[in-house]
Amino acid sequence: MARKRFASDQWIAVEALDDAGQGVAHSDGFRLEIDNALPGEAVRVAVLKRRGRSLRCLALAVRDAHPLRQRALCPQAGRCGGCSQQHLPPTEQRRQKAETLAALFEAAGVRAPGRWLTPLAGPLWGYRRKARLGVRYRAREGDVLVGFRERGGWVSKGASCPVLAPPFGALLGPLKTVLKGLTIPDQIPQLELAAGDEGAAVVIRHLAPLAPSDEVALRQFSKAHNLAIYLQPGGHDTVAPFAPEAGVTLAYHLPAYQLTFTFEPLDFTQVNAHLNRSMVDQAMALLAPKPGERILDLFCGLGNFTLPLARLGAEVQGFEGSDALVARAQANAARNGLGSVPFAVADLYSDAFAASRLPKADAILLDPPRSGAEALCADLAATGARRVLYVSCNPKTLARDAAALQAQGYVLAASGIMDMFPHTSHVESMALFLREPIGDSPSPALA
Numbered sequence: 070m071a072r073k074r075f076a077s078d079q080w081i082a083v084e085a086l087d088d089a090g091q092g093v094a095h096s097d098g099f100r101l102e103i104d105n106a107l108p109g110e111a112v113r114v115a116v117l118k119r120r121g122r123s124l125r126c127l128a129l130a131v132r133d134a135h136p137l138r139q140r141a142l143c144p145q146a147g148r149c150g151g152c153s154q155q156h157l158p159p160t161e162q163r164r165q166k167a168e169t170l171a172a173l174f175e176a177a178g179v180r181a182p183g184r185w186l187t188p189l190a191g192p193l194w195g196y197r198r199k200a201r202l203g204v205r206y207r208a209r210e211g212d213v214l215v216g217f218r219e220r221g222g223w224v225s226k227g228a229s230c231p232v233l234a235p236p237f238g239a240l241l242g243p244l245k246t247v248l249k250g251l252t253i254p255d256q257i258p259q260l261e262l263a264a265g266d267e268g269a270a271v272v273i274r275h276l277a278p279l280a281p282s283d284e285v286a287l288r289q290f291s292k293a294h295n296l297a298i299y300l301q302p303g304g305h306d307t308v309a310p311f312a313p314e315a316g317v318t319l320a321y322h323l324p325a326y327q328l329t330f331t332f333e334p335l336d337f338t339q340v341n342a343h344l345n346r347s348m349v350d351q352a353m354a355l356l357a358p359k360p361g362e363r364i365l366d367l368f369c370g371l372g373n374f375t376l377p378l379a380r381l382g383a384e385v386q387g388f389e390g391s392d393a394l395v396a397r398a399q400a401n402a403a404r405n406g407l408g409s410v411p412f413a414v415a416d417l418y419s420d421a422f423a424a425s426r427l428p429k430a431d432a433i434l435l436d437p438p439r440s441g442a443e444a445l446c447a448d449l450a451a452t453g454a455r456r457v458l459y460v461s462c463n464p465k466t467l468a469r470d471a472a473a474l475q476a477q478g479y480v481l482a483a484s485g486i487m488d489m490f491p492h493t494s495h496v497e498s499m500a501l502f503l504r505e506p507i508g509d510s511p512s513p514a515l516a
Contacts, residue, residue, distance in 0.1 A: 075099050075124060080111040080132060088169045088464070090154055090494030092128070099124050105147040105156055107135035137161050142194070142231055149225040151200070151217035151232060152492040159491060163188045166486045166496045173468035174484075179475055186485025186499070189351060191343035193491045198234045198264040199340045202241075204248060206255040213249040215241050215260065232492060234342075236269055236294060237262050244271070247290045252280040261301075263334040265319035266342065270297040270334045272308055287311060305335055323349060326377045330401050336394065337370055344489045348460070348499070349377055355483060355501045356432055356458045358383035365427060365452065367417055367435040367445065372398040372410075374434050374460075379410045386428065387412040420444045425451040432456040441466025443473065450477040450504065457502040462489075464496045471500060479504045 075097050083092040083106045092106025105128040106112050114126035127147065131138070141147065141155035154162050167188060174181065205214040205224040216225035228242035248254050253275060261272035279287075279300075288311075291298045297317035301308045310316035320331045321342055326349075332338050339345035352374055358364055360382030366375040369387030371394060378385040379402070387410070389395050395412045402410045416422055417437070424445050433454040435442055439462055449457060457479060461467035471481060479502035489497040 073098060075116060077114060077116060079113070081114055083108055083110045083112060086165065088173065088494075090165065098122060101126050103128050104153055106131070107138060107156070109133065110135055110138075143227065145216070145225045145227045145230075146492075148219045149217050149227065150219055151197075151225070151230065153494055155492045159190070159193055159488075162491065163190060163486065163488050166488070166494075169496055170464045170467075170484065170486055170498050173464050174471060174481070177468040177472040179468060179471045179481055182481045182484040182500070184483050186351070186483055188485055189344060189347045189487040190491075191341060191347065191488070194231045195234050195238055196341045196343065196491065197232045197237075198262075198342060199338060200233060200237070200262045202244075202260045202262065204254075204257045204259055206257075208255065211249075213245050213254050215245045215248065233262070234264050236296065237264065240294060240296075243290070243294065247286055250286055251283045253277045253283065261335060263319055263332075263338075265332070266321050268297065268317040268319055269295075270299055270317050270319060272299040272301050272334050273311075274301045276302075278302075284311075299334055308333070308335055321345070323377060325350060326380045328376050328380065328401075328405050330371050330373065330376075331404070332371055332397065333393075336397065339373070339489065341489045344487055344497075345373070348487055348489075348497075349374060351487075351499060352434065352458055352460065353377055353381060355499070356434060356456060358385075358432070362431045363429065364432045364434065365430045365454070367427075367433060367442070368437045369398060369412065370394055370436070372401050372412070374436065375410060375412070376402060376405060376407055378434070379407045380405075385410060388415045388417060388427070390414065390416050390418060417442065417445060423451070424449045427452050429453045432458070434458045434460070436460040437466075439463040439466065441470050443470060446470040446473040448477070449474060450479070455504050457504075459500045459502065461498045461500070462495070464498055467498060467500060471502070474502050477504070 081094045081096055083094050085093045085108050087093050092103035094101040100123045103126045111132040112128035113130040115129055116124050116126050118125040138156050146155040203218045203224040214224040219225050230238050256277040257275050259274045263270050287298050298311040299308050300311050322329050358378050358381045362383045364378055364383045364385045366387045369375045369389045375385050375387040395414050398412045430452045482501045482503045484500040487497040
């Protein structure tokens, strides 16, 4: 039987937006997910990917534009994978993210929160301190592209990027030039960018050894742009400064708590420094730690929440699955005069890890990866925690885990989004759950 074809030379009526911020339409028996499309618009599309009867598309032309549609700042917007919503005003972006979170809670059977938090927002441009960029060598043209990957899988062609933080935003062109001049431009698949409050680094993933002339070129580039170069010939454990003098101490500060955190280029840190500070402040206000309270910080990473909790007097313990991150969290605690804060390695992602194995606690903060914390949340009440603060980078798994917490008697007291990634459909959120024994007075965290 012949495979049914989709007629791309037609105007498609956009019906709605999905929870990823893509336009949804139906035509010729296909379901279309359309980037750069808004409800009520008619669009002509290019098909980027086909999965059965589902088509991933990009709107190339728009008719009957949505009244809120705006001109994107970046000429690569729409195609570049770094952003997907520059055609919407920031307030509308945040409104849609908040609606997505609310709809997912409702679909999971989670009762609406006692109060919705005001969305956290910050700088719209130059905010992204960490990024993975694709590198594509075009042999026919003898050229190299450096940038976020496009919707169709290629690499964007921009010479600059308005969402990358300094110094990276203006460095795509110079990076392209230096990589094109190397003897192995076809053996470099990607770059990792990392910046702290002071200092920045780029990690070059290379599949073949550098020639002496390549080393000279990279040293000159590092010096000219005051940028530390790291090389990655293999897995994450092979990352090292290009030369001893080429390394840099990456660090960020939480001034409100008199804390400084150092990290390595590939360590997980929040990409948006302004939003991270606001996020930590909101977490401390919601969890309301009291001196001497026992608090567990699960998926603690470098101690981003652990150390502020300790600074406020809580008896906090951090748990993390990575030996390297636990070691750096301990070093950060010592550096900030909090060396007595305990950290432990625990495979919190494992389905075999039960919350009953954790110490008893008054409160819990968890900040899991996109996969969430399904196994932990299934019996989190076993810890005795009366307050649970869930920091999420995936509203779908947050809603799923919230249903599990609700089944144990936790009530969703407050929740809201955090616009960590402006101009994208990525939804970061925070949710406070309370579990009150019968006869107890309401928690002051609700006040």
